[in-house]
Amino acid sequence: ETGVTQSPTHLIKTRGQQVTLRCSSQSGHNTVSWYQQALGQGPQFIFQYYREEENGRGNFPPRFSGLQFPNYSSELNVNALELDDSALYLCASSVTSASYNEQFFGPGTRLTVL
Amino acid sequence: SQELEQSPQSLIVQEGKNLTINCTSSKTLYGLYWYKQKYGEGLIFLMMLQKGGEEKSHEKITAKLDEKKQQSSLHITASQPSHAGIYLCGADRMDTGRRALTFGSGTRLQVQP
Numbered sequence: 351e352t353g354v355t356q357s358p359t360h361l362i363k364t365r366g367q368q369v370t371l372r373c374s375s376q377s378g379h380n381t382v383s384w385y386q387q388a389l390g391q392g393p394q395f396i397f398q399y400y401r402e403e404e405n406g407r408g409n410f411p412p413r414f415s416g417l418q419f420p421n422y423s424s425e426l427n428v429n430a431l432e433l434d435d436s437a438l439y440l441c442a443s444s445v446t447s448a449s450y451n452e453q454f455f456g457p458g459t460r461l462t463v464l
Numbered sequence: 465s466q467e468l469e470q471s472p473q474s475l476i477v478q479e480g481k482n483l484t485i486n487c488t489s490s491k492t493l494y495g496l497y498w499y500k501q502k503y504g505e506g507l508i509f510l511m512m513l514q515k516g517g518e519e520k521s522h523e524k525i526t527a528k529l530d531e532k533k534q535q536s537s538l539h540i541t542a543s544q545p546s547h548a549g550i551y552l553c554g555a556d557r558m559d560t561g562r563r564a565l566t567f568g569s570g571t572r573l574q575v576q577p
Binding site: 378382385390391395398406408438440452454456457458460 | 465468497499504505506507509512513520552554565566567568569570
C-alpha cells in the first residue's frame with residue numbers, strides 16, 4: 351500500500367510569484383485535506399477536496415486554491431506569494447465514509463518565500 | 465471555532481522518566497487525535513479517542529479522554545530517545561461539518577540519554 355506522497359520536497363520562491371504543490375493520496379482514499387504549518391505552530395486547515403470539489407475551507411484567502419483529480423490526487427496553488435506564506439504545507443488523505451476521521455499525512459513541502 | 469491548548473509547550477526529560485502532555489479544548493471534543501511529528505516532517509498517527517473516559521495504549525504510550533470530553537492527556541512511560549519529537553493533538557472540526565482537523569500548537573519533547 352502506497353502512502354501519501356508530496357512534491358516537491360522543498361521550494362524557494364520570491365514575493366509575488368505563484369506556486370503549485372502536489373499530493374498523491376493513499377490508495378483507496380477519496381478525500382484530500384491541505385494544511386499550512388508555520389514554524390513552531392500546529393497545522394492550520396486550508397481546505398479539503400472530495401469528489402473533485404472543495405468540501406470545506408479554513409480561514410485562508412482566495413489566492414489559496416486547489417484541485418482534485420479523478421484519481422484523487424490534488425494540487426494546492428498559491429498566487430501572489432507573501433513572506434508569511436513560508437511554511438510546511440501538509441497534505442492528508444482520508445476516507446469520507448469512514449466512521450472516524452483518521453487523516454494520513456504526507457511528508458510535506460517546505461516553501462520558503464524570499 | 466474550536467481551539468486546542470497544549471501544555472507544556474516544551475519538555476526535556478531524562479531517558480527512562482515518565483511524562484504527561486495535556487490537551488484542553490474550549491468545546492466538547494467529538495474526536496480527539498494524537499499525532500507525532502519529527503521536526504520538519506509529516507505527522508504520524510498515534511491514537512484516536514471518541515468516548516468520554518476512553519483510554520488507549522500502544523507500547524509505552526497511553527492516551528485518555530476525560531468524561532466531559534474536553535481534555536485529553538498523553539502519557540509516556542519510561543521514555544526513550546526514540547520518543548523525541550513534536551506531539552500534536554487534533555480534534556474534528558465541527559464548524560464546517562467537514563472531515564478536517566483543528567490542531568493544538570504542539571509539545572516539543574526532548575529525551576536526554
